[in-house]
Amino acid sequence: MNSKESIIDHVAGKAFHLPGNDMDTDRIIPARFLKCVTFKGLGVNVFKDDRAKLEGKHPFDLPENQGRSILVVDENFGSGSSREHAVPALMQYGIKAIIGLSFAAIFRGNAVGNGLVCVEVTPKQHEHILIMLADHPLCDVEIDLANMLIELGPFIQEHPDMTPCSMPDSHRKMLTTGEWDSLATALEAGPLIEETAARIPYMAAVVA
Amino acid sequence: MTVCNMSIEGGAQCGYVNPDATTAGYLFGRKYSPEPGEAFAKARDDWFSLASDVDAEFDDYFELKGEEIEPMMTWGINPGESIGVNGKIPENAAKEALEYMEFAAGQEIIGEPINVAFIGSCTNGRITDLRAAADLIKKHGLRVAPGVKALVVPGSEQVRKQAIAERLDEIFVKAGWEFREAGCSMCLAMNPDKLKGNQLCASSSNRNFKGRQGSPTGRTMLMSPASVVACATRGCITDVREILN
Numbered sequence A: 001m002n003s004k005e006s007i008i009d010h011v012a013g014k015a016f017h018l019p020g021n022d023m024d025t026d027r028i029i030p031a032r033f034l035k036c037v038t039f040k041g042l043g044v045n046v047f048k049d050d051r052a053k054l055e056g057k058h059p060f061d062l063p064e065n066q067g068r069s070i071l072v073v074d075e076n077f078g079s080g081s082s083r084e085h086a087v088p089a090l091m092q093y094g095i096k097a098i099i100g101l102s103f104a105a106i107f108r109g110n111a112v113g114n115g116l117v118c119v120e121v122t123p124k125q126h127e128h129i130l131i132m133l134a135d136h137p138l139c140d141v142e143i144d145l146a147n148m149l150i151e152l153g154p155f156i157q158e159h160p161d162m163t164p165c166s167m168p169d170s171h172r173k174m175l176t177t178g179e180w181d182s183l184a185t186a187l188e189a190g191p192l193i194e195e196t197a198a199r200i201p202y203m204a205a206v207v208a
Numbered sequence B: 001m002t003v004c005n006m007s008i009e010g011g012a013q014c015g016y017v018n019p020d021a022t023t024a025g026y027l028f029g030r031k032y033s034p035e036p037g038e039a040f041a042k043a044r045d046d047w048f049s050l051a052s053d054v055d056a057e058f059d060d061y062f063e064l065k066g067e068e069i070e071p072m073m074t075w076g077i078n079p080g081e082s083i084g085v086n087g088k089i090p091e092n093a094a095k096e097a098l099e100y101m102e103f104a105a106g107q108e109i110i111g112e113p114i115n116v117a118f119i120g121s122c123t124n125g126r127i128t129d130l131r132a133a134a135d136l137i138k139k140h141g142l143r144v145a146p147g148v149k150a151l152v153v154p155g156s157e158q159v160r161k162q163a164i165a166e167r168l169d170e171i172f173v174k175a176g177w178e179f180r181e182a183g184c185s186m187c188l189a190m191n192p193d194k195l196k197g198n199q200l201c202a203s204s205s206n207r208n209f210k211g212r213q214g215s216p217t218g219r220t221m222l223m224s225p226a227s228v229v230a231c232a233t234r235g236c237i238t239d240v241r242e243i244l245n
């Protein structure tokens, strides 16, 4: 295992829109599902209460959205509690990347730490993407982190539909080098890990 | 602390108050603080060196006069959806928030009946909050209104011990409040302290998101601990200044 294997420089899939500003983490994963030791099993409860209320009509339940891995959101996605669980809940549902007008800072930090891509677009670009998706709901969507472009298509080969997007440089670097995967990065230190452990009194016994 | 904590709800990455004599006074003689004397003086100088310089430049300035701020409360489903207690819900209020809270645009919030009153959370569960609440209850002989479930949950074990040492717990219990173990309690409802159905809660915590207090349809109105006491006493949304005067 090394961080090279964790490199994320593009995400491709089909996309769908979840309308609404200020989607807080309590809505993404209600508190009663947080009593887990590992993050396993969070995915089925993503947006639990919103989905129950809409009885099958929530974007996460619409049959046509099943299997789509790119989520388009509006403003301030992931606001509220700093619960990391919101990120694995979305990822276990199958979301690999989120395109939004803006993200709450803590959510976005948790996202990069778990390898979930969050890119920002301007209101104009956002509108363009939504119009394209309304007209071509099944078009391929590719987020290219090397060039920070969102490509929708394939339409006319000579004129690919490209929309610029952004994310903090530090996040982009972590994703495109694989360093976001802190465990893999730590393991790259190899024998240094045991050397260090041997120096730490309470670890020495375990290593020896 | 409340200001720092709520800055984050306002979208800030950090909420900060410059260290000053109040900070040093609070830390003096505390368990994990440097020993009073030279060690403390050295640490204090170090803390003070972190304060913004007098000629520091800021992008923006807001000057607020605390005494001019009406007691504020939320009427919606995020902390920004708030008004003064005597105010009206904005005409252009978000439909989703109104539907969830079962309120109408343009309506007043004062007099709205509550089911639960909660004093606690990391934002408003300090000893000073408990003292302020207990003081109000004692001075004005307040009791929890019939039918209202009222909880006091200290923000930490230390705060709880201190409150008991000052016999604040007795004041609360006598007035009809439950005085509970320290913790988050009804701030996020991971223990059995939860709203039921669409109950309305006057809460001193920091978040009023949909379902935050444990019921998917539960309704939260955020306010100061003093306002929670006033609402618990009257059984409805109340301007605490009516009790004070």
Ligand code: SF4
Pocket (backbone or CB within 6 Å): B120, B121, B122, B123, B183, B184, B187, B188, B205, B206
């Ligand atoms: S859940 Fe606990 S730590 Fe989090 S905001 Fe509420 S009281 Fe503070």
